[in-house]
Amino acid sequence: MITTSAASLVTRMRLKRELSKTAFAQLVGVPASTITRIESGIVDPTYSMLQKIASGAGFTLSGTLSDVGSDAPYAAAVERIQNASSVERRRLVKKLAQTAILAPVTKRPGVRIFSLDRPIGDFVRYLEQRGANPTVSSLEAVADDIASTRSFTPVVYVERPEDLDDLTPMSPTARSSVIVLPITENVRKFTRWVNGTAMLAPEWGMLDALASPGRQTDVARTFLPQLAARVTMTREAGAAA
Incomplete structure (x- = not known):
């Protein structure tokens, strides 16, 4: 059961990965404005959105924030690249090193x-x-x-x-x-x-x-x-x- 606020949880995920809001948003596949609004408490995300963010960052949602230890972040990253436009694809490929650290x-x-x-x-x-x-x-x-x-x-x-x-x-x-x-x-x-x-x-x-x-x-x-x-x-x- 998750007892911490969504804002606190997303902020902890981002800080554990040592990323800016923009870089973290790129990693998990959501707009940077969404991360900013969640962390500031303006938006209260659905559980499915929290799951998407956690999975993209290589975490599981539980009472504590723990590394997934699986290839789920890889699957999410490759799918985003394959479904992206040509310009976006090039940018996402160059960001693969950020995703790689989630699943040695x-x-x-x-x-x-x-x-x-x-x-x-x-x-x-x-x-x-x-x-x-x-x-x-x-x-x-x-x-x-x-x-x-x-x-x-x-x-x-x-x-x-x-x-x-x-x-x-x-x-x-x-x-x-x-x-x-x-x-x-x-x-x-x-x-x-x-x-x-x-x-x-x-x-x-x-x-x-x-x-x-x-x-x-x-x-x-x-x-x-x-x-x-x-x-x-x-x-x-x-x-x-």
Whole structure:
């Protein structure tokens, strides 16, 4: 049960994310004026609106404000991008780094990290042979290609990570690693097939790359302008067709 006022709750969400009202509004997908009016007590939002704001900011609504720990903010962000106009799409893609911090890949439910002793393409084919139904994310999904490993730490979703007991867990001596996460309904919603491989939408792949540990985040940031230009051209091409 929520006992604090909506104004106080929304303000706490925003301050925990260390964002201005404008940046916070962009993150959760509502007008900045709405956040301002809620925080000032001028508007008393409905419960569904509070849920939308909390979900977009990566929180659950309860007696205390707690991180969701799920991919719900990712799904909301990708859906906003795919439904936006060309100009708005470019701006939203450049803001993906803000969304990525809401769901670090290593803190998601069911995550497992394994040593990667083969090219990512070979690893994905092995998972397919195992019947794990892998879905590729991170920079490989951004590039639509698993012929070469672009990510320092690739991210792959499978049906049941807990069943992959034959893989070697990550260790300090391993040369590289792969992050394996369970497939969720949100992942299924944004999965597409590229040259016979199940991949997440490029925007989601970018989010996972930005939310990965180590140098992966810095590398992903350098690709943001390219992705912004790409999704804008894709939208314009689709409109022309």
